[in-house]
Amino acid sequence: MSKNINVEVYILQLKEPGIIVGVSNRHVHLSQEHLEVLFGENYELTPIKPLGQPGQYACDECVDLIGPKGIFQKVRILGPVRKESQVEISRTDSFKLGITPPVRDSGDIQGTPGITLKGPKGEVVLDKGVIIAKRHIHMLPIDAEHYGVKDKDIVSVYCNKEGRRLIFQDVLIRVSEKFALEFHVDIDEANAALLNSGDYIKIIERF
Template sequence: MSSLEASRDLVEQLVRSILTQQLGNGTAGNGQAGLAKPNVVANISARHCHLTQEDVNVLFGDGYQLTEMKRLYQATDFAANETVAVVGPRQRMIPGVRILGPCRQFSQVELSFTDSISLGIDIPVRLSGDVEGTPGCLLVGPKGSLVMPKGVIRAERHVHMGTNDAAYYGVKHLDRLNMRVDSPCPTTLEGLLVRVNPDWKLEVHIDTDEANCCDLVHATNVTLFRP
């Protein structure tokens, strides 16, 4: 082998080594080889509530069915035309809180930390559906009202993903990822809870306080990566 060929081989080995370190065995970030890089969609989860059909009946009338205003990014869910007022201690109220459908097996109100201060409710950060030991509130609809004994939470920042997305990032259900937001207020949000379902598209959900903190509306890029 000539010295020129040896030098070229050495350079190629060095280049491959650097690319492997920087691109994670041939793919961007810490993805897996052979899998296409997913498109990361980050959306702001504004205050909203999920209701059982029984609670819809109380608030809107017996047998009432929620009506669809628009489909959400996850096509299984929709924003309803219907809203309710959420009332906290000392009659503090937030009107026009959107209901998301379809109806669920539990009722839950998801607020931001700023909302909780406005209502005077000390709400914990929880995974959706984990409502044991959480505070309640009064819900008021056009046909009635009801007291929720529990179910008011600040939803934990999380990312929905399908099985191919999970394989790309090398994670499983209930693992954690971090998210870098490139914006006028560049920020890294840590500990996004991974939620995996074969029917889901890749989508990050953060609340309005978190979105304002990193100026998500004006972000030029968002990147998910393992801690």
Template structure:
């Protein structure tokens, strides 16, 4: 089981320092600095979530995912294991990363350009809402797994702790706007709000969306009603 990093994320340290500086200088604290947590906007590359049974089918009886890299959300990680995805045109994506821990359903998340190259017509869905979505074939070192459904383009979404949701005035299932600054800045109008006591404030967009807005590590971003 992978434990969360002991030291805070860089963004959390910068957020605390920024608030302290405004206090020391006696200046009004901007709204973004008043927020309980810093806003992180991360690009979520194509990946899949698997059940324990699926992992055993693909990697062998008794196999468990091996944590490789901790993600920002507590307890979530990129696993060392990856699979090959076979699309309807027999085109493949190799080294499709598995994210852990295991879930109670199998789900593949692709960007729009991934879907085009593979021959998929996939809907934009919230994670877990896979009814009626296309399926695919996954190949691992120990076998094949045919998924009857579960291939989606993940809806852009924000993870929020209840205190974040209260601060920004959002409710679970509502939509926020995300303003991206920079040379090719733009605003996303439908960022799905997900709220849980286990979440830290983080927006996920896919690789197509991140490339379109020129998102970088220091790109200023704002959450808006």
């Protein structure tokens, strides 16, 4: 027997303009102390490509990630050096490595699993620092004013790639004078929505 179902149709109201996408693959941030253990005393990173955020860059240097169950070789280091070392991987990566990192904002590494880093001059055993990065939008204060949001707000965004239209919820807003406007997702999330770096998403004002 057939049954009638009432379906409410919602029209998305989207905030303009769209925001450029930056897709993030697995990578490593190092402290100066750990950089020197891995590459040698007084070692300095070698920038090869600027990233979307001012002052951030991909480096020529890579390290191996060694987990309980597997290894990823030649994982790119991103500069500049930080106060604490941090490793950002995807959920898919975690299966091969044999660890279970939480979804966290960058820098929030308390209570996270560790991993072994291997460089040309030595190894570092991290007791914490591996995360799956929480999807987020970097923006300047003037951008935040335009979109009607503030630092640490949570929003939803709409991805409009044909065949894989998708809404990401729980997107963290990060506001600083040091940022540039950019939406960051990891490779797993990007693949789910057919997103590439340079594509655009839009913040949802209302469902």
